[in-house]
Amino acid sequence: MMPADFDIAGKGDAVRLRLTGDWTTGGLGRAAGRLDAALAGATRVDLDIDGLGHLDTAGALVLVRASRCSIPAEAWTSRPEAGRIYAMVQRLGCEDRAPPRKSDPITRSFARIGQGVIDAGREAMLSLAFLGRLIVAIGAMLRRPGRIRWPAWVSQTERAGLDALPIVALTSFFIGAVVAFIGADLLDNFGAAVFTVELIVISVLREFAVVITAVLLAGRSASAFAAEVGAMRMNQEVDAMRVMGVDPFQALVIPRLAALLLMMPLLTFAAMVAGLFGGLLVCWTQLNLGPAFFLERIVLTSNVANHLVVGLSKAPVFAIVVAAIGCRQGMAVAGDVESLGRRVTAAVVQAIFAIILLDAVFALMFLELNY
Structure with missing residues (x-):
């Protein structure tokens, strides 16, 4: 040169x-x-x-x-x-080119709002399409149970359920302890510190245990599902499955959905036990209410069985939502890493939002049922 x-x-x-x-x-x-x-x-x-x-x-x-x-x-x-x-x-x-005409701030604001509405509508349509394909895949699985991929089910159950048990139990333990601290400090001013036990039981059994478990799994499992399925989409492994005649929903989505559907109630129950134990320790150390008295107050709490049923009844719904959103976002990943990052973030945000929204719907429903 x-x-x-x-x-x-x-x-x-x-x-x-x-x-x-x-x-x-x-x-x-x-x-x-x-x-x-x-x-x-x-x-x-x-x-x-x-x-x-x-x-x-x-x-x-x-x-x-x-x-x-x-x-x-x-x-x-x-x-x-x-x-x-x-x-x-x-x-x-x-070449002399006229500078692009810049719209005024009001027009740009309305344009962004309109684009957001369009994106939300498109996302809703794609989610409904995903739900329809999932229902079809579940129907095909029920017609041919011999084609169920049991190793994938067991593997996902261990990863999404058993591996999450320590963090779920530890978080619920501290949540129960915090509720007990707040209740003891507040109710002691009115000479009703003994009702701290009822506060712990109702709050942990009805709300905190299942919501904390669902939120932790949204951050842990929904993101993992989106990342795993999205990485397979980027590497064209999902397309290879279709070429080989393997339904990606049967191989990727349904095992993850079944794993969370099975493990969420169990994790919720473990979170309830851990939360009550955290409240027990605080009542024992701060209010001098021994374990025997704490357990007796739990048994005497009105409708304790109803509170337990309310909490556990939410768990399967939250499990379906978390798994479906994670897999849905993973299936929507394009061929670049930026798309994978956006979809993983969207999976966590949408799952947490859906959990809070559904919990509010459940609260209104049980309030109307007086349950």
Whole structure:
């Protein structure tokens, strides 16, 4: 590769520029700065390209800027391939284009709102389509139970359920302890500290245990499902399954859904026990209410069985929502890592939002049923 160089003949407005060497990215060197200074006052540039080697877009851009677009197209007659490169760069660099019209802030705000509505509608339609395909896959599985992939079911059950037990139990333990601290401090002002036990039982059994479990699984399992299925989409493994006649819903979605559907009630029950134990320790240390008295108050709490049923009845619904959202976002991953990151984030956010919304719906429903 010969370094780029030039000679200039003439002075004033019209000069003759003779190019030598390779005017490429690797060959330009300091020629670009020297050429700018040499052509500072020229309004017409005649070109001699007999000694020109190679020319790329970087070299053409240097010539366009230094000559201020004053090199005529006829100068490249002997080197038409170089002339085409120069003409393309000149067209992009010298054309006077009107700046794009920028809309006012109010229009942009309404445009963003409208685009958000469109995106929400598109997401809802794709979610309904996913739900329909999932129902069809479940029906096909029930018709042919011999094709159930039991190893995948067991593996997902262990990963989504048993591996989550320590963090679920520990978090629920501290939640129960916090509720007990708040109840003891508040009710002691009214001389009713003994009712702290009822506060712990009702709050943990009805709400905190199942909601905390669902939120933890939303952050843990929904993100994992979206990442695993999305990575397989990126690597075209899902397409390979379809080519081989394997239904991706049977192999990827249903095992994860079944695993959470089985393990969520069990994890919820473990969270209830851990939460009550945390409340027991606080009542024992702060209120001098021993374990025997704590357990007796639990038994005497009105409708304790109803509170237990209410909490456990929410668990399967939350499990279906968390698993379906995680797999749905994983199936929607495109072929790039950025899409995978967006879908994993969307899976966690949507799952947590759906849990809070459904919990509010359950609260209203049980309130109307007086249950």
